[in-house]
Amino acid sequence: MKITQEQINALRQADSQDQSRTTAEAGVFESLLNREVQGIEAQDAGTISAPPISGGMHEIASLLQAEGTAPAQDLTEKERTAMENVDSLLTEWENYADQLASGSQEGGLREAYGVLEHIESGVQKLKQDWPGMSEDNPGMGSLVNELEVMAVTEKIKFNRGDYI
Known part of the structure; x- marks a missing residue:
């Protein structure tokens, strides 16, 4: 050419x-x-904005805001118990994450699976103790539902071997 x-x-x-x-x-x-x-x-x-909140953190943030603004006397006994249970479940999630991070040292995965089963049973107990949670307190119902979904998802990951 x-x-x-x-x-x-x-x-x-x-x-x-x-x-x-x-x-x-x-x-x-x-x-x-x-x-x-x-x-x-x-x-x-002069204004500084916070980063956006994503995922299931909306419910946690709304509960934290409600906890900070509403006096404890306004909560019913059922709501107070449910909030304490959710708090303990969130603490268990932190323990679960720590045990996964430790890897397979000294049976870390076995202990993590035990914590995961404990979380799953705690969510089921919470749903049984307050059957109409979604209608009575939609934010709490949504949070508990998300905890249940996360527990089931993690159990599926565990069973298919993602953490080995």
Whole structure:
């Protein structure tokens, strides 16, 4: 294939058009960026926002906010007991995570599986003790449901050998 003068001229013309387009767009982009940055700085003057909460942490955050703002006298005995049980289940989740992190040292996986079974039975007991939890307290019901889903998911992972 021979390169002709027409092809060279077309290539040079396209190249010069690209250069002029990029230099013109650079100035436009810079001014647009400056306007946006100044607008954001004006909006955020003196305010710092927290990172977004994801997943099941919404229910925990709402419970923590409710716990911090509502006096303990407003809670019924059933709600107080359920919150204590959820607190102990969350502590068990921390223990479970620590035992998984320790790996297979000194039967760490066996102990972790025992903790997982304890969590699962604790969730079932909580659901049996307060059958209408989802209607009475939707936030607590959602949290307990999420704890149950996490326990079942972890048990499936354990049984298929993900942690070996």
